Amino acid sequence: MTVHHEPEHWRKARRSRNGSARVEVGRFADGVAVRDTKDRAAGHVTVTGPRWSSFPRAIQAGRDDR
Known part of the structure; x- marks a missing residue:
């Protein structure tokens, strides 16, 4: 994906700890x-929206979805 601007609304992952x-x-x-x-x-x-959506499902399933 080619992007010509900065992403907005950065947020830290929920499971991140100090x-x-x-x-x-x-x-x-x-x-x-x-x-x-x-x-x-x-x-x-x-990452494109569809690829990002598949990422958590792949992690939960215990596989690397490339």
């Missing part, structure tokens, strides 16, 4: 962006 690995998710009109909370300057990865 001192643990943390990720944030930001919204685009047609998908999401994911970044490391501890290293925001490293940038973010973008």
Whole structure:
């Protein structure tokens, strides 16, 4: 997905705890962006809406859905 603007409304993952690995998710009109909370300057990865929706189901099923 090609994006020419910054994601909006970044929010930390619900299961993130102090001192643990943390990720944030930001919204685009047609998908999401994911970044490391501890290293925001490293940038973010973008994912389309349908791919993002399949991600939690794949994790719950115990498989890597590439």
